[in-house]
Amino acid sequence: MSAAPQALREALVALLPRLRRFARALARDVHDADDLVQIAVERALTRSGQLRPDAPLSSWMFGIVRNAWLDELRARGRRARVFAPEESAERVGDASQGAHAETLAVQDALARLPEAQCEAVALVLIEGFSYKEAAHIMEVPIGTLTSRLARGREALQEMLDESGGTRR
């Protein structure tokens, strides 16, 4: 085996924790999120020729995860997002779980965001991409990214103020 693909594979291994975090923000369910990462990795390995030489691997990979997630949502007919709020109502009620409940509250709030806003929030606020990088990953102009981010942030703050603020 030549050295170069090994470097790529190890670079992907190095990215896996962040890809899993991003996928968890999008898909919430741990198994769905890991399925998403696995599919994205397989796509990346078969499509590596599409990466421009000057493009960072990370934004290319996050773009693949995002597109795989959009494909998945289309395939599901958005079932997951329809039942997410009800399910969350039960689980978040168990405040004895402390940090775990807080994590669920945040994930459920993310899941209730419109998809485009959720992506913008996850890329900028959780993954720390710049506006420019996040817009590139989402394939939208920067103005679209910032308005999705602003709306997502407002909506999240309202939801979390309700759930988290009163419990503490």
Place this chain on the structure above:
Amino acid sequence: MAYADGELDPAARAALEAAMAADPGLARRVARHQALRARLRAALDPVLDEPLPQRLLESVRGAAAPRPAAKVIPLKRPAAPRWSWPQLGALAASLVLGALLGPLVLHPPAGGGAVITRAGEMLAGGALARALTEELASNQTPGSPVEIGVSFRARDGGYCRSFQLREEQALAGVACREHDVWRLEVLAQSPAQPPAAGGYRPAATALPPSVARTLDELRAGEALDASAEAAARAHGWER
């Protein structure tokens, strides 16, 4: 909120900070945005410390991995991957590794063992760790596989150094001293460059953009001069 997202240049940031000092309402809004970010990170960051599922590792490394159950994620899958070495080579030439990447085992072709992992962090190992600890940027051992770029103090007061591995697949990065180890803040493939006479490349021009950006973000001031660097080495690079 561009300010809370770190998107403003220093001048605009200073102007906004002045405005916040005069306007408590504005300062409250900024604080609220920053608190939201912290809350999101606190909820999702633990994912970074989870052990990586074996099936993901096998997918990446090319071993036969069981596919995810189709009923969970019914996506069209590509046919069995067929590797194209030249394409993968092109990709690898542009790989950029972010900082703080969680558990991994990285053995780059350039300087095997130069990068190791411990408790989810990428650390310098082998010849890289030795060079970071022992070499002075101002007086480097000729023929060393590691070229030190600049040494500087980070905003948190710790010492950091940029470096390049002089190999065919040149990797460049920034490492910061932390509890007796060199933690890698960023590691990236250097753009292909025609070797100059004697294999010397000016560090400033050869750094990949991601490394240069990280360096700028970390750096609290000017690079250490020769005597400050020697003093830092004498103190074991502890802050």
